[in-house]
Amino acid sequence: MKLSQLTAYLESLAPLAYQEDYDNAGLIVGRPDQEVSQALISLDCTEAVVDEAIIHDCQVIISHHPIVFRGLKKFNSKTYVERVVEKAIRNNIALYAIHTNLDNVLPGVNAKICATLGLQNCRILVPKHSLLKKLVTYVPHSHADAVRDALFEAGAGHIGNYSEVSFNANGTGTFKGNEYTNPFVGEQGVRHREEEIRVETIYPAIAESKILMALILAHPYEEVAYDLYPMTNQTQAVGSGMIGELELPMEEEAFLYQVKEKMRAHVIRHTAFTGRHIKKVAVCGGAGGFLLKHAIGAGADIFITADYKYHEFFDAEGKLIIADVGHFESEQFTQQLLYENIKKKFSNFAVRLTEVNTNPVKYFI
Ligand SMILES: [Zn+2]
Numbered sequence: 001m002k003l004s005q006l007t008a009y010l011e012s013l014a015p016l017a018y019q020e021d022y023d024n025a026g027l028i029v030g031r032p033d034q035e036v037s038q039a040l041i042s043l044d045c046t047e048a049v050v051d052e053a054i055i056h057d058c059q060v061i062i063s064h065h066p067i068v069f070r071g072l073k074k075f076n077s078k079t080y081v082e083r084v085v086e087k088a089i090r091n092n093i094a095l096y097a098i099h100t101n102l103d104n105v106l107p108g109v110n111a112k113i114c115a116t117l118g119l120q121n122c123r124i125l126v127p128k129h130s131l132l133k134k135l136v137t138y139v140p141h142s143h144a145d146a147v148r149d150a151l152f153e154a155g156a157g158h159i160g161n162y163s164e165v166s167f168n169a170n171g172t173g174t175f176k177g178n179e180y181t182n183p184f185v186g187e188q189g190v191r192h193r194e195e196e197i198r199v200e201t202i203y204p205a206i207a208e209s210k211i212l213m214a215l216i217l218a219h220p221y222e223e224v225a226y227d228l229y230p231m232t233n234q235t236q237a238v239g240s241g242m243i244g245e246l247e248l249p250m251e252e253e254a255f256l257y258q259v260k261e262k263m264r265a266h267v268i269r270h271t272a273f274t275g276r277h278i279k280k281v282a283v284c285g286g287a288g289g290f291l292l293k294h295a296i297g298a299g300a301d302i303f304i305t306a307d308y309k310y311h312e313f314f315d316a317e318g319k320l321i322i323a324d325v326g327h328f329e330s331e332q333f334t335q336q337l338l339y340e341n342i343k344k345k346f347s348n349f350a351v352r353l354t355e356v357n358t359n360p361v362k363y364f365i
Contacts, residue, residue, distance in 0.1 A: 001349065003060060003094055004032035006039065009345050010062070010098055010338075014108060017206045018128075018238050019101040024066040029085060030094025036060045041338045042354035043331055045095055047080060049356050050087045056352055059093060062342075064109070064334045066097035102334065103240070104128070109285040110242035112337045113304070113330065116262050119244030119281055126294045127239035133205045134229040135215070136198060138173050140185065143220045144197045150218035154211045156203035160236055166201040173225075184220045202231065241284040241291040243298050249277035252302075252321065259304060264332065265325040266363040269308065271316040278302050282320075285331040296320055306330045328359035 007027055019025040040058035042049045045067040053061050067084050077083050088095050102108045106124065114122045135156065139147045148166055151157065157165040173196040177183045186192025203211045208228070216224055250258070255278040260268055281302055282295035288305030289312050295303040296319045303320055306327040316322045335353055342351045 014101040023100045025099040028095045038350035044358035112333045113283045122244035124239040125241030127234040129234045137226040138196045147218045150214040154214035155207040156201045243282045249279040265329045269324040271322045
């Protein structure tokens, strides 16, 4: 298939607009119209991973971490980043990164960690706000169903586990067309009164052009009246970190043993035990220190993340346990997440998981 079909699917899973400002997720190397028959999935895109793609004839590497993060000014093989990009281009291999956008979506990196740890009742720890907008439009009764259907079909009307959400109120619209009009009802130059329904629904701001196109096509009027409102509501579907619960509370040491095994961690660096049982567990793949106060605020007994620095450990203040399992260890299951999703979506497309352990951190035990 075309590379663009694959990337369009990945971006439906984790829209690029949901990546953090500092990130560089998306198609880094490659042409959207190039043909691809096999993808290689890895957490990091290293030279060894590109070699693996060449050997196994994979035309695209999908990695969690973007190989190019800051601007590249020279291409003279001096750094591994330059060498990876050069080798990929020479061998016609596309490089795609699905990074903080996959961290931030509900079925993303953190949901995979929660599933690995067997957590229940999981929700996003810090939901983002201002990602939703409201559409209000005015439709004659005869076309209200068609307009609602079109809006829902285009992605409007989702709140949590509910779809096709709208509010509808009856009212009377007035309008008078000038000599250039051909009104659907009424006559040119005469004020017309029409019984209409005010249809209100919400939609993700990133889907606005699609929603408006659907509205215009389904609405019978020449000039469609509609209002678009920004909303500051949080959305439970996009945000940072995740919090869930254990089915039964566990003792701290027993739980850490379990975390070590399930996360395949060589070592867990953690703060002092609090003496309480573990019930609520907050997680964040990769460097999650910025979420500590939210984990405490949400009543977590432990916060499992990575990349903690010495002084940051003090911030636990006995309120919970900070547990640093390692960056690679916390995110490694993202590879399986991508593998399973792509396999399910494109049954005839070949996907490989990298056999290279790209973790740059070694443990001397
Ligand atoms: Zn990471």
